[in-house]
Amino acid sequence: MAPESFRVSTPGKLMLLGEHAVLSGSRCLVCAVNQRLNMTFKVRTDRRITITSSLGYYETDIDISEMPSDFRFILTALKTFKEQLNHGLDLKVESEFTPTVGLGSSAAVTAAVVGGLLQLVRDRWTLTDVFQVGLNVIRAVQGSGSGADLAAGIFGGILLYRSLPHEITPLPHIHPITVIYSGAKTPTTEVIKRVGTHSEKFPDLFHHIYSTMDKSVELAAAAIGQQDWIQFGELLNLNQGLMDAIGVSNRRLAEIIFDLRAHEGILGAKISGSGLGDCVVGLGETGQLGYEKLPLQMSKEGLRVD
Numbered sequence: 001m002a003p004e005s006f007r008v009s010t011p012g013k014l015m016l017l018g019e020h021a022v023l024s025g026s027r028c029l030v031c032a033v034n035q036r037l038n039m040t041f042k043v044r045t046d047r048r049i050t051i052t053s054s055l056g057y058y059e060t061d062i063d064i065s066e067m068p069s070d071f072r073f074i075l076t077a078l079k080t081f082k083e084q085l086n087h088g089l090d091l092k093v094e095s096e097f098t099p100t101v102g103l104g105s106s107a108a109v110t111a112a113v114v115g116g117l118l119q120l121v122r123d124r125w126t127l128t129d130v131f132q133v134g135l136n137v138i139r140a141v142q143g144s145g146s147g148a149d150l151a152a153g154i155f156g157g158i159l160l161y162r163s164l165p166h167e168i169t170p171l172p173h174i175h176p177i178t179v180i181y182s183g184a185k186t187p188t189t190e191v192i193k194r195v196g197t198h199s200e201k202f203p204d205l206f207h208h209i210y211s212t213m214d215k216s217v218e219l220a221a222a223a224i225g226q227q228d229w230i231q232f233g234e235l236l237n238l239n240q241g242l243m244d245a246i247g248v249s250n251r252r253l254a255e256i257i258f259d260l261r262a263h264e265g266i267l268g269a270k271i272s273g274s275g276l277g278d279c280v281v282g283l284g285e286t287g288q289l290g291y292e293k294l295p296l297q298m299s300k301e302g303l304r305v306d
Contacts, residue, residue: 005042007306008116011299012036012096012103013152014179014272014281017239018217020195020246022146025164026214029221030148031174032156033103034299035096039112041120044088049078053093062088073106077113077137084121101181101294102188102278106141107149110134115154115303127154130303131168156302160221171224174298175232178260178282179272180291182252186276191248194276198247209242216242233267233283240270248275256280256291263289 011032018028047062055070064079074091091113099105114134118125131147131154138145146163160169199206216235223231240257243249253271260269260282269282279294 005040006116006119007038007040008112008119009036009038009304009306010108010111010115010153011156011301012105012108012296013149014103014177014279014296014298015148016158016272016281017220017235017270018213019243019271019274020192020248021210021213022148022161022163023144023192024210025162026210027160027162027167027217027221028146028148029158029171029217029224030152030161031158032152032299032302033179033296035103035296037093037095037097037105037108037112039109039116040090040092040094041116042090042092043120044090046088048088049091050089051091051093054095054098072141073110073137074113076140077110077117077133080133080137081117081121085117100185102185102273103296104149104153107134107138108153110137111150111153111303115305119305127303130154152302154303157300158224158298160217169221171221173224173227174300175229175283176285177296177298178266178284178286178289179294179296180256180260180280180282180289181294182256182277182280184252184277186274186278188274191274191276195246195248206246209245213239213242229267229283236268236270236281236283237261243271243275250276253277253280259290260286263287 012035014031016029022028049060051058051071058071064075067075097103115130134150135147148161151161151168158171220232220235257269260266263286265284265286267283272279272281
């Protein structure tokens, strides 16, 4: 039985290798980071639902007749558990990261709300349960989604991940990183649409690119297992070339990447995320840079209930 008030905490994520290819069933590497999203659950005596977050305040009843866009992941999860809930909830969302920097805020909030609801309605549940329910929620909202962000927010660490068929393999080690936000973000759905249009013109070439991404993920996972970070960095650099080839790099990202690689201590650097903005991740740490570094490191900690 869950207490009347408790908190669920889940990390943000960074994509390391295999962006875009993962949407076609290839493998990727994704990691959790040390900035987290926290959701506090307080059981009410009536049937009202309140949500308080940086996006604002929303109140409804347990039947949830409307679905405002700012709270659609939370409300979709609540609708999934509607028949098992016999009381309302006060939900408070506090995040150490913003949606603008590509750390998987939608997946993190989904993991947190699903984990909390399972805590309320089941005597026993597993992280795999959170993932399976959470993926259904994300796909109900978005229509699709690989689930890589969600997996990182639940299991933590670096994961070898595949969506078709599902494969979630935690890898044993993590490494210091340097993360720089490019200053802009193109919506992921728009980037995916652009890549899709490009791939329709050159289907055979894109098949080979995605196959190369998949193979490099396999090699990178083996390198992590052996703590061969030099090879892992080389694979980051190689994959940046592949990201450029599918059309998701730009001048700003390229400048950051090459500046990072010029610094001692950086073993490799590439775009993290869908591209045309978002973040650049460098393997290793540097001193002063001409860019603002985000206070991010890889983290082994996944979803936690306090």
